Amino acid sequence: MSEQTKISIRDFNFFYAKKEVIRALNLDIRENEILSVFGPANSGTTTLLRALNRMTDLTPGARMEGEILLDGTNIRSPDVNISELRRKVSMVFEVPTPLPMSIFDNVAYGPRLSGVKNRLTLEKIVEESLQMAVLWDEVKDRLHHSAMRLSGGQQQRLCLARILALHPEVILLDRPCSGLDPVSTSKIEESLRHLKEKFTIVIVPHNVQQAGRVSDRAAFLLMGDLIEVGLTAEVFAYPKDKRTSDYITGRFG
Amino acid sequence: MKMKNFGERIPQSLFFIMALSALTVLALITVFIFIEGVPLIVKVGFFKFIFGMKWAPSQGFYGIFPMIVGTISVTLGAIILGVPVALCCAIFLAEFAPRWLSDIVRPAIQLLAGIPSVVYGFWGLIFIVPLIRNYLGGPGLSILAGSIILAIMILPTVISISEVSLLALSPLLKEGAFALGATQWQTIRSVLVPAAKSGILASIILGIGRAVGETMAVIMVLGNAVALPNSILSPVRTLTTNIGIEMGYASGEHQQALFATGIVLLVIIMILNSLAQYSIKRK
Amino acid sequence: MGIKVNPRTTQRIAKAVIWSAAVLVLLLLFTIIIYILSKGIPHITWQFLTEIPSDMGKSGGILSAIVGTLAVTIVAVVVATPLGVGTAFYLTEYTRESGVTKVIRFSAESLAGIPSIVYGLFGFIFFVTYLKLGWSILSGGLTLAVMILPTIIRTSEEAIRMVPPMYREVSFSLGGTKWQTMTKVLIPSALPGIATGIILGIGRCVAETAAIILTAGSALQMPTSLFSPARTLAVHFYILASEGISADNAYATAAILIILILLINIGANLLVNRFVAKRR
Numbered sequence: 148m149s150e151q152t153k154i155s156i157r158d159f160n161f162f163y164a165k166k167e168v169i170r171a172l173n174l175d176i177r178e179n180e181i182l183s184v185f186g187p188a189n190s191g192t193t194t195l196l197r198a199l200n201r202m203t204d205l206t207p208g209a210r211m212e213g214e215i216l217l218d219g220t221n222i223r224s225p226d227v228n229i230s231e232l233r234r235k236v237s238m239v240f241e242v243p244t245p246l247p248m249s250i251f252d253n254v255a256y257g258p259r260l261s262g263v264k265n266r267l268t269l270e271k272i273v274e275e276s277l278q279m280a281v282l283w284d285e286v287k288d289r290l291h292h293s294a295m296r297l298s299g300g301q302q303q304r305l306c307l308a309r310i311l312a313l314h315p316e317v318i319l320l321d322r323p324c325s326g327l328d329p330v331s332t333s334k335i336e337e338s339l340r341h342l343k344e345k346f347t348i349v350i351v352p353h354n355v356q357q358a359g360r361v362s363d364r365a366a367f368l369l370m371g372d373l374i375e376v377g378l379t380a381e382v383f384a385y386p387k388d389k390r391t392s393d394y395i396t397g398r399f400g
Numbered sequence: 401m402k403m404k405n406f407g408e409r410i411p412q413s414l415f416f417i418m419a420l421s422a423l424t425v426l427a428l429i430t431v432f433i434f435i436e437g438v439p440l441i442v443k444v445g446f447f448k449f450i451f452g453m454k455w456a457p458s459q460g461f462y463g464i465f466p467m468i469v470g471t472i473s474v475t476l477g478a479i480i481l482g483v484p485v486a487l488c489c490a491i492f493l494a495e496f497a498p499r500w501l502s503d504i505v506r507p508a509i510q511l512l513a514g515i516p517s518v519v520y521g522f523w524g525l526i527f528i529v530p531l532i533r534n535y536l537g538g539p540g541l542s543i544l545a546g547s548i549i550l551a552i553m554i555l556p557t558v559i560s561i562s563e564v565s566l567l568a569l570s571p572l573l574k575e576g577a578f579a580l581g582a583t584q585w586q587t588i589r590s591v592l593v594p595a596a597k598s599g600i601l602a603s604i605i606l607g608i609g610r611a612v613g614e615t616m617a618v619i620m621v622l623g624n625a626v627a628l629p630n631s632i633l634s635p636v637r638t639l640t641t642n643i644g645i646e647m648g649y650a651s652g653e654h655q656q657a658l659f660a661t662g663i664v665l666l667v668i669i670m671i672l673n674s675l676a677q678y679s680i681k682r683k
Numbered sequence: 684m685g686i687k688v689n690p691r692t693t694q695r696i697a698k699a700v701i702w703s704a705a706v707l708v709l710l711l712l713f714t715i716i717i718y719i720l721s722k723g724i725p726h727i728t729w730q731f732l733t734e735i736p737s738d739m740g741k742s743g744g745i746l747s748a749i750v751g752t753l754a755v756t757i758v759a760v761v762v763a764t765p766l767g768v769g770t771a772f773y774l775t776e777y778t779r780e781s782g783v784t785k786v787i788r789f790s791a792e793s794l795a796g797i798p799s800i801v802y803g804l805f806g807f808i809f810f811v812t813y814l815k816l817g818w819s820i821l822s823g824g825l826t827l828a829v830m831i832l833p834t835i836i837r838t839s840e841e842a843i844r845m846v847p848p849m850y851r852e853v854s855f856s857l858g859g860t861k862w863q864t865m866t867k868v869l870i871p872s873a874l875p876g877i878a879t880g881i882i883l884g885i886g887r888c889v890a891e892t893a894a895i896i897l898t899a900g901s902a903l904q905m906p907t908s909l910f911s912p913a914r915t916l917a918v919h920f921y922i923l924a925s926e927g928i929s930a931d932n933a934y935a936t937a938a939i940l941i942i943l944i945l946l947i948n949i950g951a952n953l954l955v956n957r958f959v960a961k962r963r
Contacts, residue, residue: 202856234858244849247872256867257857306853313857411862415776418769422790422836425829429797429805436808488704496701505705507952512712514944516890518921519937523715525924552711559708583690585697606796613798615893620925640800644893647804662804666797673796 151178153317153347154199159213161194161371163206168194170371172213176317181339181348183362183379185355187394190368192351196319199349200236201229217317234261237310241322241353243302245294250286253294253305257313272312280308281338300331307338317347325353336361355395359383367391430666437660440653449660455626457646457654464661466628470543470636473629474618475611477547482554483604489555490562490600491588513556517617524549524621538633541623547632549617554607561606565599566592598679605676609669615640639665716941723938726931732939736903736919741929745936747905751820751913754906755899756888758824759831764881766828767835771877774836775843776865795833802830803897811898818912823899827891831884838883842876843869875954882951889943892917916940 154176161169169191176182184192194203201222203209215222222232234257246253254273255263263269273290277283282304286297294305303323310318320339324332339348339361352358358365359379366376367388374388386392393399441449444462452463489509493502528548533540573595577587593600623635624645637645643658650658734744770791774784806826816822846869854864870877892915900912901922914922916936923933 200856202852205852205855230858230860233856238856240849240852240856242849244847244853246850246853246868256854260854260857260859260863260867309853309857411865415769415773418766419773419787421766422770422787422794422832425832426790426794428809429794429801429829432805432808432813433801436804485704485707488701489708492701492705496698497705505709507948508709508712510952511716511945511948512708514886514890514948515715516892516917516920516940516944518892518917518924519715519719519940522920522924522933522937523718527718555708583694585694586690588697609796613796613800615798615800616921640798643800643804647807647897659804659808662801665801669796669798670793673793677792 152176153178153218154349155214155216155219157214157216159198159215160211161191161198161203162210162212163194164208168371169198169368172373174366174373174376176347176349177364178347179343179345180364181343181350181362183350183352183358183365184368185352185358185365186368187370187399189370191371192368193321195368196238196321196349196351199317199319200233200238202233202238204229230261234313235315236317236319237313237315238319238321239303239306239310239323241325243299243306245297245302245305247295248293249291250294250297250305251290254308254312257309261313273308276308276311277305279311279338279342280304281334282308298331300327300334303327303331304335304338307335311342315346317349318342320348320350322351322353324357332357355397367394369394433659433662433666436656437663440656440660441663443653444657450664453628455642457650457657460653462653462657462660464639464642464664466626467637467639467642467661468664469628470622471612471638471640473543473632473636474546474550474622474638475608477543477632478550478554478611479604479608481547482551482607483558485551486555486558486603486607487562487593487600489559490566491593493559493563494566495584495588495592509556509559512552517553517614518620520549520553520617521620524617529621532633536633538631539623539635541621541635542633543622543629543636544632545621546618546636546638549621550611550614553614553617554610557610558603558607561603562596562600565596565603568599569595598682602676602679605672605679609672609676612668612672613640613665615644619644716945719934719937719941723934723936723941726935727938731932731935735905739903739928741932745916745919745932745939747903748914748916748919748936751899751906752889752915752917754820754909754913755824755827755895755915756885758820758909759827759888760881760885762825762828763832763835763884767832767880768839768877770836771839771843772865772869774840776861776869791833791836794829795837799830799891800893800897802826803894805829806894806898817910818898818900818902819910820899820906820913821909823895823913823915824909826894826898827888830891830894831887834884834887835877835880838880839873839877842873842880845876846872875957879951879954882947882954886944886947886951889915889940889947890917891915892921896921916943 152175156172156174159169159172160167172195184195186192197203198211199215203211211223217236246256251273254276255269258269258272274283277286282301285301294302297305324335342348350362352361362379364377365379365382367374367382369390375382375386375391382391383395386395440462449462449464451465452461453465454461454463455466493505497505524545528545529540532538532542532544569592573591574587577591618638619641622637622641624637625635626637629636639661643661646654647658731744732749733746735747736745737743770787774787806822810816810822810825811818850868850872851864854868895915895918899914901914901918902912903914906913916939920933920936920940923929923936
């Protein structure tokens with residue numbers, strides 16, 4: 148974890164169809180850290196994540212105020228190329244969604260979209276990405292099989308490999324392990340720990356324990372307000388706000 | 401807020417222009433048919449055209465009432481003969497048929513829908529017309545023959561839409577009735593069919609539309625007489641067969657009169673379509 | 684209702700009636716098909732398929748009708764498919780429900796109900812006369828294109844809507860533009876459904892008679908260009924049958940029509956099943 152700020156969120160408000168979903172959020176995300184954004188349902192955790200790469204543009208009725216600065220540039224400015232933004236800030240969704248194509252084509256999909264055509268280059272990218280996602284050994288002999296035949300855990304690691312192929316700078320993960328068995332979960336968490344050396348990672352964990360296992364810093368969001376943020380160990384052991392400790396200890400959920 | 405690349409705008413405009421094709425075509429059809437037909441209706445007079453009993457183009461008489469009666473009687477016959485059978489089939493598919501059987505019957509009905517109307521007409525000429533002539537009298541070429549053929553032709557339409565309406569009902573309706581001790585038939589009769597009423601009605605209206613618009617299937621079996629029928633065994637012409645028979649050699653005013661008949665058909669179909677839509681929306 | 688009828692009895696009667704209705708329909712289908720095939724297939728010879736008709740169709744074959752059918756069908760499909768699929772894309776991908784989309788949908792629905800003879804009138808006055816294309820394959824094909832457009836729009840729209848929305852999300856999140864998402868994910872996924880619509884359209888083209896007579900004419904000779912008049916199998920059959928020229932040839936032509944329709948239907952059903960299986 149470096150001290151450099153990768154993403155800076157300033158005075159951020161998010162409205163969905165007139166309802167305020169995120170209120171006056173100020174948060175810094177540091178380079179090469181794993182930050183978990185956690186909180187009960189409907190607190191705006193997923194919305195915040197999706198706002199970071201403007202997936203929220205796809206939602207009708209969504210409105211935002213404030214700034215989100217990526218390396219100092221406001222991602223909401225009209226000069227920004229959205230496709231490039233989404234390659235730099237890439238997302239893994241909650242439900243593993245392989246595209247209906249082969250494993251190879253899934254991972255190569257992103258690079259192909261941005262114009263990479265050379266077969267050798269693509270093969271190299273696919274192998275690297277699958278290695279980083281800790282999936283290469285399991286699939287290297289069947290790259291041209293349909294991705295739909297993989298197990299749930301493998302599919303999710305495929306989704307991870309898919310975005311790694313884009314050489315992003317920031318990786319967003321929205322409850323990536325919900326519905327996965329513990330072995331797959333720990334494989335993914337393991338790969339995240341390696342990946343943070345090269346990337347900045349923001350994760351919405353599917354339970355509080357995962358935040359504790361995996362992240363360097365943790366931010367607690369409750370019904371759209373940022374309650375507190377700090378080193379995970381500190382937030383969990385010595386929370387400054389009663390609501391944080393209540394949620395972590397399971398008094399409410 | 402959303403940034404659109406230049407490369408995005410081109411496909412969007414392209415597809416928009418393509419999407420206008422349906423509207424453009426509809427407008428063209430309406431415009432051209434009306435342009436050809438309206439002058440004649442104006443010349444002859446609206447009521448003389450619609451209610452005139454005499455159709456004799458060579459003498460300048462353009463009354464289409466006999467054909468209107470023809471269309472109505474043939475269509476009515478088709479509905480009376482076809483709808484009960486179609487409803488039973490729809491109920492069969494939705495409630496009685498085991499899976500393997502419905503997987504056979506449904507494609508069979510689709511096949512029925514795909515057979516060219518001329519083939520139906522020919523079969524009617526070979527099979528049905530002699531039967532009528534021999535057992536019921538008259539020339540055989542008759543309203544009855546046309547109704548039988550059309551009844552068969554509207555089966556797929558009425559069956560498929562009615563079946564969909566029945567299948568779309570909540571299973572709770574059936575369960576509720578069974579829980580009260582109703583038999584399967586009682587449930588169908590008093591609960592399911594009334595609940596699917598609007599869809600079934602829409603299917604019947606669309607079936608009527610199909611029957612009204614059909615030409616080739618009936619042109620060979622109706623007998624071609626331009627006169628008011630006096631029984632279902634009488635030969636008759638419909639609005640559609642009138643156009644079909646005479647368009648080959650019509651010109652000038654005569655041709656315009658056929659286009660005017662086309663206008664009448666268009667209006668009838670539009671009304672039927674709106675009724676069907678309304679029925680579905682009333683759900 | 685004075686008499687109390689045992690509900691078990693009505694159940695049995697109703698069940699019998701309903702099953703009979705289904706049996707009746709199946710019987711009708713088989714009767715028609717088997718009758719035509721049995722009377723027609725014996726007269727289908729290789730010569731029949733490869734010679735052109737002579738003597739008003741009493742002798743010779745039906746080659747020109749086969750070519751005519753192929754030609755108008757190809758014109759219709761080539762014109763209607765891009766327009767229909769493009770419309771479907773516009774309706775699903777580029778707009779929210781609005782006045783414009785409602786109007787477009789209304790137009791497509793209305794077109795679906797127009798009788799074929801009216802399409803024939805339109806084709807005659809617009810393509811043959813106004814655009815001066817004359818009685819020709821082009822006139823017939825364009826008229827057919829207009830007739831199958833609603834079908835293609837409807838099935839394509841359905842097919843595209845069935846593509847899981849997550850695929851779009853995934854494609855966008857990987858930096859794809861709307862156009863890339865459409866061409867690389869949506870079209871391939873929706874292809875079986877779209878193809879089904881096209882096949883149903885082809886079925887309509889093969890079966891259509893009234894509109895063709897008024898627009899492509901009924902010339903017996905082999906068409907030489909898009910501007911030549913031509914007859915299709917359905918038209919040829921109609922003329923043979925209604926003018927009593929040759930019963931044998933009429934049956935044979937009808938048999939070929941039925942076989943074609945059977946193949947087309949089977950093709951469409953296979954595609955639909957593959958479509959459904961892919962979803963699993």
